[in-house]
Amino acid sequence: MNPDATPHADPRAGAAVKAADRAHVFHSWSAQELIDPLAVAGAEGAYFWDYDGNRYLDFTSGLVFTNIGYQHPTVVAAIQEQAAKLTTFAPAFAVDVRSEAARLIAERTPGDLDKIFFTNGGAEAVENAVRMARLHTGRPKVLSAYRSYHGGTHTAINLTGDPRRWPSDSGTAGVVHFNAPFLYRSPFYAADEAEECARALEHLEATIGFEGPATVAAIILETIPGTAGIMTPPPGYLAGVREICDRYGIVFVLDEVMAGFGRTGKWFAAEHFDVVPDLLTFAKGVNSGYVPLGGVAISAAVADTFATRPYPGGLTYSGHPLACAAAVATIGVMEDEKVVEHAAHLGATVLGPGLRELAARHPSVGEVRGTGAFWALDLVRNAETREPLVPYNASGQANAPMAAFAAACKKGGLWPFVNMNRTHVVPACNITEAEAKEGLAILDAALTVADEHT
Ligand code: PMP
DSSP: OOGGSSSSOOHHHHHHHHHHHHHHOOOTSSOTOOOOOOOEEEEEEEEEEEESSOOEEEEEEEEEEHTTTTOOOOHHHHHHHHOOOOOOOTTTSSOHHHHHHHHHHHSSSTTOOOEEEEHHHHHHHHHHHHHHHHHTTTOEEEEEEEEEOOOSSSHHHHHHGGGGGGGOOOOOOTTEEEOOOOGGGGGTOSSSSHHHHHHHHHHHHHHHHOOGGGGGEEEEESOOOOOOOOOOOOHHHHHHHHHHHHTTOEEEEEEEETTTTTTTTTSTTTHHHOOHHHHHHHGGGGGTTTOOEEEEEEEEEHHHHHHOOOOOOOOOTOOHHHHHHHHHHHHHHHTTTTTHHHHHIIIIIIIIIHHHHHHHOOOOEEEEEEEEEEEEEEEEEEETEEEEESSSOTTTOOOOHHHHHHHHHHHEEEEEEEEEEEEEEETTTTTHHHHHHHHHHHHHHHHHHTTTOO
């Protein structure tokens, strides 16, 4: 990035922003009086900066959405042009930029996922995918994995496996959780990937059997689960789930809200496994989060259910022209600048090898997982027993070792993604090799702090 882009420090302005935030902004997932949000003065590319003149390399991509970094000039210009031309228009009309965004997305999703239902984000995409599956099959139940995150709205949070579900769990009828494969902390006591895969598929099929196959509308999985720990499924697992879905007439939904649009070094992570779901949910990277946008890519068979019968769902801002203009421009940038190929290359040559090298030197790193620009370090107290660096903490309070690790990252100029006992390495997919190496060096120093707790 251009170093001149970092403005001069203005702590007084920062204090005013912070004071107004503290007075009036009610923050997500937070105890309001226990948080201390950083006041952000600006951002460009892979970096952002505060009002005190501190610049951070963003290894979180926001919430894993700025796949092409902040303030890409082509996308900013496209949003400005669209605002000048037609800022908004209701969803029942055909609008050029909406049609174009749908076409570009459909051309990149796998198989026959050729119809696009637009939403404003990931949770709404999941809500609508579930509704489509239930209406398509006439069945009530949806199966999802314990180690998963699907969004913060009613059905999406109930489908979510991770403990963020607990306070909001309404015990929604029809939501059934199962264990998906995760060899490092295997729920099946498997010795290797082949065994983990076989046992996970047996478990899934048994769950369907106990629930009654004729009651199961859908199975929803993140292709590579993100928030829950970036756990690439073993070879054959997703193909096996596809087969089970076909056998029982169950709709297979892949949630690619986080893994889609280049994050894993493919347009969609499903391509790594050669599977085509019936529904695919997306958001985040579709336009790098510059304007809220998400959606469901729909197969011909599911779309056909609503050919002559109305689809009973919709959103006022579905396919908002500003969001669609940002998507068209973002996809263009990703093609022109070969961002997807770059993410694959970066994962294979810099991030993967670099993180593994850190793991070899730092006893606190239990496992390195990931691909492309989508990695996790599983931090442990004891590499032998794999005891997490932070023993499970149901209260959700910040915990000392991970807080110390995060503070060391920030002191070094890197903004880390920290969740439970993990740090995820999820920078912009177009981060340069030099920037990636700068980040690895900061992580190296911060991991010595984590090592003190092993
Ligand atoms: N699904 C997955 C896989 C996600 O990672 C997320 C967000 N982290 C969501 C759904 C929800 O998306 P949103 O926050 O845009 O509603």
